[in-house]
Amino acid sequence: MGCKTAAYFPAIVCYTASMTNASTDREKMLTALILDWYRREGRRLPFRGTKDPYLIWVSEIMLQQTRTETVGAYYLRFIDRFPTVQALAGAEEQEVLKLWEGLGYYSRARNLHRAAELVVAEYGGRLPASAEALQRLPGIGPYTAAAIASIAFDQPVPAMDGNLQRVLSRLYLVEEDIGIPSVKRRLYQLGQGLMPRQGAGDVNQALMDIGATICLPGTPDCGRCPLQRHCKAYHQGEPELLPRMQKKKPPREVPVAVLLLTHQGRVLVQQRQQALLRGLYTYVLLEDVEGQQEAQMHLRCWGLPHATLRELATARHVFTHRVWQMTLYHAELTEAETGQAMLPHGQWVTAEQMHTLPFPTAMRVAVQWADTLLEKAPAPAQMPRGADADSAL
Numbered sequence: 001m002g003c004k005t006a007a008y009f010p011a012i013v014c015y016t017a018s019m020t021n022a023s024t025d026r027e028k029m030l031t032a033l034i035l036d037w038y039r040r041e042g043r044r045l046p047f048r049g050t051k052d053p054y055l056i057w058v059s060e061i062m063l064q065q066t067r068t069e070t071v072g073a074y075y076l077r078f079i080d081r082f083p084t085v086q087a088l089a090g091a092e093e094q095e096v097l098k099l100w101e102g103l104g105y106y107s108r109a110r111n112l113h114r115a116a117e118l119v120v121a122e123y124g125g126r127l128p129a130s131a132e133a134l135q136r137l138p139g140i141g142p143y144t145a146a147a148i149a150s151i152a153f154d155q156p157v158p159a160m161d162g163n164l165q166r167v168l169s170r171l172y173l174v175e176e177d178i179g180i181p182s183v184k185r186r187l188y189q190l191g192q193g194l195m196p197r198q199g200a201g202d203v204n205q206a207l208m209d210i211g212a213t214i215c216l217p218g219t220p221d222c223g224r225c226p227l228q229r230h231c232k233a234y235h236q237g238e239p240e241l242l243p244r245m246q247k248k249k250p251p252r253e254v255p256v257a258v259l260l261l262t263h264q265g266r267v268l269v270q271q272r273q274q275a276l277l278r279g280l281y282t283y284v285l286l287e288d289v290e291g292q293q294e295a296q297m298h299l300r301c302w303g304l305p306h307a308t309l310r311e312l313a314t315a316r317h318v319f320t321h322r323v324w325q326m327t328l329y330h331a332e333l334t335e336a337e338t339g340q341a342m343l344p345h346g347q348w349v350t351a352e353q354m355h356t357l358p359f360p361t362a363m364r365v366a367v368q369w370a371d372t373l374l375e376k377a378p379a380p381a382q383m384p385r386g387a388d389a390d391s392a393l
C-alpha cells in the first residue's frame, strides 16, 4: 500500500500560481505561507502521503472523535487486513468491529462497512470525487467529505473541523459565537478563500496541524505560528478567548449494573441491539439500575431468586452524551439457573471465545474481571443446558 511520504510535499510555486479566482492577494499570500510551513513542518503521519481515496477515507473516519496519535496503529492494522474497498465490502461486520475495538464510536465502523458495500455495488468500487456526492455515503459528513475531496481529488473545499474553525476565527478575528449558522458560513467562506486550485488537501492538512499543535484551544503558541504576523487575534492581544461558543450541556450520569454471570468457566455475554454500541458485546448490562439490591431484584424477576451478586469493582466510561457509572457484580450460577431465564442475543462463552468478540472500551475493566473469574473455573466441554447462541439467560 502506498503510505510513503517521499516526494509528497510539492513545491510551493505550484500552488501560488493557481489559486481560485475569488482569492485576494492577501489570501494568496497566506496560502503560500501555510503551504511553505506545511512542506517544512507538517506532521509525518502513517496515513499521509497517499492519494488513494479509500485509504484517506479510512483514516478520516478513524480521526473523527479520536486522537491522531491513537489512530496510527489502528489504521495500519485495518488497511493491512482490508487494503481495498472491495476487501472491506466483502468482510463480516463482526470482523470490522473487532478491528475497531478500542477506537470507540462504533457506528463509524458500521457506516464505513455499509458505505464500502455501496461503493462497490453502486460506484464500481471507486469513491465519488466531489464533496457533495461523498456526503451521500453513510458516515461521511461535510468535514470528512471535504477532507477526502481535497486530499484525494484536489477539490478546493475547506475541511471545517474544530481546528480550522479555531485557527480561522483567530486569524480573521471572528468574535461572534461560531455555533450560529451565519458565523459558520462566514468561517467557511474564509476557509474557501485560502484554497488553491491544486493542493487544497495540503492547505487543509496544514491548518489541521497548526490547530492541533500550535493554535491550541487554551493558550496558542503564537511564537511558532507561520501566521503570526497576519493574525488579527494575536495583534489584538487575546487570541485565547477565541473562538466563542456556547457551553455544551454536561453529559448525563447513568448508573449501570454490569453483571458477570458465570457458570463453570463460561460467562454470559450479550450482543447489543441498541443504537449505542450496537453490534458489540457486553456482559449483562442494567442501565439506570443503582445499587446491589436493585440489581438483585432483576435476577429475581428472571427467576433466579438464589443467585447472589457480589460486588467486584466500579468503573466509569464517558460517551458524548452520557457517562456510565458502572458497578460490576459477579454471580456463579448453577446449571439449572443458566436455563432459567432467557436473554435475547446472549451466549455463554469461554475466556478464549470472549477474546474473539468485539467488546467496547467501556467494558475494559469488566473484561479484566471476567478473565480473572474464568481462570478460576475450568471450562466444561459442553455448553450449559438450555443455553445457546441466541437464547441464553
Ligand code: SF4
Binding pocket: 167, 170, 171, 214, 215, 216, 220, 221, 222, 223, 225, 226, 227, 228, 229, 231, 232, 233, 234, 239
Ligand atoms: S498567531 Fe497565534 S492565534 Fe493566530 S493563528 Fe497563529 S497560533 Fe493561532
